[in-house]
Amino acid sequence: MNSSKPTHADSMDLAKFPISLKALLETPLPRKSADLKSLDTLVLDFETSGFDAEKDKVLSIGWVEIRNSQIRLTSARHIVLDQPVLREHDSARIHHLRPETLRHIGISEEQAFSQLFGVMKGKVVVAHCCVMEKRFLQQYLTTNYGQAELPLVWLDTLKIEQYREQLRQVRRDWRLSSIRTEHGLPGYQAHNALNDAIATAELYLAQIHRLFTHESAPLHIVAEISA
Template identity: 40%
Template sequence: MLRFFKKKNLLQGLEEQRAQCLQYNLATVLKDNLMQPLPDKNTLFQVLPFLVVDFETTGFDVETNDIISIGWVEISNMQIDVASQKHLYINNGKQINHETAVINHIVPQMVSHGVTLEEAINTLLHHSKNKILVVHGKTIEKRFIDFYAQNSLGLPELPLIWIDTLIIEKWHLLKIGAQFSQDNRLSSVRKRYNLPQYTAHNALIDSIAAAELLLAQMAHIYRDRKVTFERLYEISQ
């Protein structure tokens, strides 16, 4: 949908989308989020506030699979602030199947202490107010959120501000003329930036991992760190 607009108008497009969305009758927390103006397009990267997020899901199909947990951490002034971390387990009343439990190390007890999907999304919307959402490979997170928007809120999609470290990485590889299609999974990309290998995985750890990657990418791609919000947004779409 965004591709419809010309590249230089990407931010403008997002702004229009948010305005359109506000026409609907929205819950306060969502309205509150969308009503905030986008950062000025010339704002430098280092002063931008980010919320780096990761979803753990039971699979890729939004129709049949569920979000199990959401983790996030904030970046401000180019520092990842661990104190801002949040890790929510989602209790959708369904049984956790064995395979998922093994892959994600999530046991039923955790889920029973969890929150509903609605509560989780609302908490995320509240915390991401005035912040740029960052994910590694936004397909999953964006599709699950949009599916929730369509299904539960009757909206076409949620025009949140997404930045994607996976797309930034692909753009960077293209720019430096990398020959072969690279392995761009989070752990593989991190290795290229001399970031530590994390053996454990969950939504929170992976959000911290993605946050570290964003800082590393900015340090390497823009050595002078003079990258603006507009530029950053463009290269990550």
């Protein structure tokens, strides 16, 4: 990390923010030329009650860390949130999260996002179709702290794959499971935040290897692809 760069927190009053969010805002971004293969990475997935960040809720969060191009399964975490679910039947059918599960083992949004901010610090963030995670994260920040964004570099395995296929002029199914099959990765149970995070981590490493093989993987190139 380049500690000489100004941070997002330099012009902000952080007194109202939780400690983990303050720390994240005060952490500088990595250099654009940094090699992704050596950067600490957080692979993230949200399961939500719908697609509208203003009306729907995050039901569960899953993440796993990558360090030195290796998935650290000991870092894997699955958090269930205690949320009122309007479409309870669909939530149970799609995400396998029953209302009683959310009530009995779920933690508050504040607790869940505070833990997430803590593990995000100093890491590049990867998600499959990261627009969903970004929208719900931004909505939470705006609603609770009047802060619309975080100093994060987001990488999107969906857009990385679309870039690869654009070079080959091929159109196909962009679901995570289908792209994994194309890369020769095994099947998995979808619509579970932790399963999806680990599945995305495996796909991300396969994509980076195919794009750069044994050469360095400049952060700015993959960030531009993911934009």
